Amino acid sequence: GAGVSQSPSNKVTEKGKDVELRCDPISGHTALYWYRQSLGQGLEFLIYFQGNSAPDKSGLPSDRFSAERTGGSVSTLTIQRTQQEDSAVYLCASSYDGSYGYTFGSGTRLTVV
Amino acid sequence: QQQVKQSPQSLIVQKGGIPIINCAYENTAFDYFPWYQQFPGKGPALLIAIRPDVSEKKEGRFTISFNKSAKQFSLHIMDSQPGDSATYFCAARLNTDKLIFGTGTRLQVFP
Numbered sequence: 001g002a003g004v005s006q007s008p009s010n011k012v013t014e015k016g017k018d019v020e021l022r023c024d025p026i027s028g029h030t031a032l033y034w035y036r037q038s039l040g041q042g043l044e045f046l047i048y049f050q051g052n053s054a055p056d057k058s059g060l061p062s063d064r065f066s067a068e069r070t071g072g073s074v075s076t077l078t079i080q081r082t083q084q085e086d087s088a089v090y091l092c093a094s095s096y097d098g099s100y101g102y103t104f105g106s107g108t109r110l111t112v113v
Numbered sequence: 114q115q116q117v118k119q120s121p122q123s124l125i126v127q128k129g130g131i132p133i134i135n136c137a138y139e140n141t142a143f144d145y146f147p148w149y150q151q152f153p154g155k156g157p158a159l160l161i162a163i164r165p166d167v168s169e170k171k172e173g174r175f176t177i178s179f180n181k182s183a184k185q186f187s188l189h190i191m192d193s194q195p196g197d198s199a200t201y202f203c204a205a206r207l208n209t210d211k212l213i214f215g216t217g218t219r220l221q222v223f224p
Contacts, residue, residue, distance in 0.1 A: 106155055107156055
């Protein structure tokens, strides 16, 4: 596609449930990033995939968060046993090879009730 | 040392004014400094970027000023318009590592 696609655009879930957020990067982009944006806050780095290298997971806030990238393309961010503090907009971005600017998706707004 | 500090948190200007947003960093190894613009409900979009070997870069009404010795860089918006009302983020990166973002500045431009 022409841009980075994220789904769903909105997700409301009950506390304690697991959720999966999906990101479809721009075709041919080898680098993929997940960030979290809480209301009125900046962009908090979560995880970074670059080609076949081991992902940089240094931003994941707890072991309830995990992500995978299959076939060097689509990525899924999974949050287990969701908590209210997980409520935020989760943004995915991709880059041609990590040396250029990012293209962001429109994000998934997660609300934990 | 990985932080990027951004100010002000919010900014209100009249149409035609020149808002200035400032960022400071600690890691002297950072080699790429972009600015992103974000409208409500959308992801951030790359606006303009600079590398530390130049002191200024202009693209249309947007200018980045870079002061390597002070470890600071700023975004200037010339002849600001109501359509420029958005949240602006500075960022910094080392090589092909992930971007480290500032906390954002919400700009409002009134007619």
